[in-house]
Amino acid sequence: TLSDRLADTFKNLRGKGRLSEADIDATAREIRIALLEADVALPVVREFVAAIKERARGEEVSGALNPAQQVIKIVNEELVAILGGETRRLRYAKTGPTVIMLAGLQGAGKTTLAAKLALWLKEQGKTPMLVACDLQRPNAVNQLQVNGERVGVPVFAPEPGNGVGDPVSVARASVEEAKRKLHDVVIVDTAGRLGVDAELMQQAADIRDAIAPDEVLFVVDAMIGQDAVTTAQAFLDGVGFDGVVLTKLDGDARGGAALSIASVTGRPVMFASNGEKMTDFDLFHPDRMASRILDMGDVMTLIEQAEKAFDQAEALKAAEKLAGNGEFTLEDFLAQMQQLKKLGSMSKIMGMLPGMGQFRQQLENFDDREIDRIEAIIRSMTPAERDNPKIIDGSRRMRIAKGSGRTVTEVNQLVDRFFEARKMMGQLARGGGIPGMPGMPG
Ligand code: GDP
Ligand code: MG
Secondary structure (H helix, E strand, O other), X not given: OHHHHHHHHOOOOOOOOEOOHHHHHHHHHHHHHHHHHOOOOHHHHHHHHHHHHHHHHHOEOOOOOOHHHHHHHHHHHHXXXXXXXXXXXXXXXXXXOEEEEEEOOOOOOHHHHHHHHHHHHHHOOOOEEEEEEOOOOOOHHHHHHHHHHHHOOOEEOOOOOOOOOOHHHHHHHHHHHHHHOOOOEEEEEEOOXXXXXXXXXXXXXXXXXXXXXXXXXXXXXXXXXXXXXXXXXXXHHHOOOOEEEEEOOOOOOOOHHHHHHHHHHOOOEEEEEOXXXXXXXXXXXXXXXXXXXXXXXXXXXXXXXXHHHHHHHHHHHHHHHHHHOOOOOHHHHHHHHHHHHHHHHHHHHOOOOOOOOHHHHHHHOOOXXXXXXXXXXXHOOOHHHHHOHHHOOHHHHHHHHHHHOOOHHHHHHHHHHHHHHHHHHHHHHHHOOOOOOOOOXX
């Protein structure tokens, strides 16, 4: 995956102030491969990689993340931004029915999507109506009627011999029908050909002119790959559209089409269709798609965790300072243990926390239950004992052991450990920090 390859790229980079030009070039190469593997169109890849290089040049190497993680974070942020940032909501008409028109190639998933969208709207309390304007394929009207029945939404279709035979008239009549029957959303399914052709575009444009849709949605198969850009551009020029719906995301396409289309047309991807069932439909989530394009699994989650862990490391550092002032107490000791516990479980997940080095070994040997025992003992001490453990004599130890349900030996061990830790803290504070800890001097 990209994260593995970037980690290799940065194997030798530790603690430099900025990414070097060589690092940036190597990174750009890996991102380029990842995007091409995800089927992002070549011109889009070029533009995107150039933007990432530009941004990487200005970045300080962060304390929280290793360079590979840092680059992934930048790439992810840029991807999410292009894919539309926050999901854009449907625009509803202020008066009368909201008219949504679907356009796209044949087989893109328009007819299926029409019914899914209708169901989704219905579940939100809308009263949608479906409109069959694909009069090209013999079975298209029937297909929409079957789907409409599945989701319990009425379908407006030309009736044989009633004179309303062309798609433009059907579309126009459907809006009148929706007003009469008080449907608040009209979803117009249209015809598509296998390739982009002038006649199809003209028909779609005529329908658009007749009904002035509030939203034209371009429906596109996520598997389309490198053709995404030309197809999207043709529909943008020929019909125009406000948003994109990506279908067949249940397939194994990595979703490069989403990036290509969003990047070239500037229109947001609004919905995602991911299966044959009518409920296989959702708002489009740019962050999830970015992960899919980069093939990163949970890397972003891990990066967030690493940043949190870094904050904890900062807190540790603060505790260390305290130690330098001779104020390191059992309360601080417990807080440190708890921080170490969190850091420890995270360092196990991944090679995060750059430069933890020897410290990490210690973390990995950590026994979580041990912390709970320590906590029980410390909680059984009085505030005065926690502040000044020197006063903990034999009878106090017995009382603490009883109160915490531990043995006197364990209390003794804890107190010894505390004094040892305090001594170490003092040395570290004088020496300037835990060697190799991120963001720590020394
Ligand atoms: P249209 O020609 O644009 O109207 O496309 P259709 O709605 O007829 O869909 C074409 C084919 O793709 C049909 O067999 C659908 O069942 C299938 N399809 C549509 N959306 C999805 C999807 O999200 N996932 C999968 N797996 N199949 C889909
Ligand atoms: Mg269809």
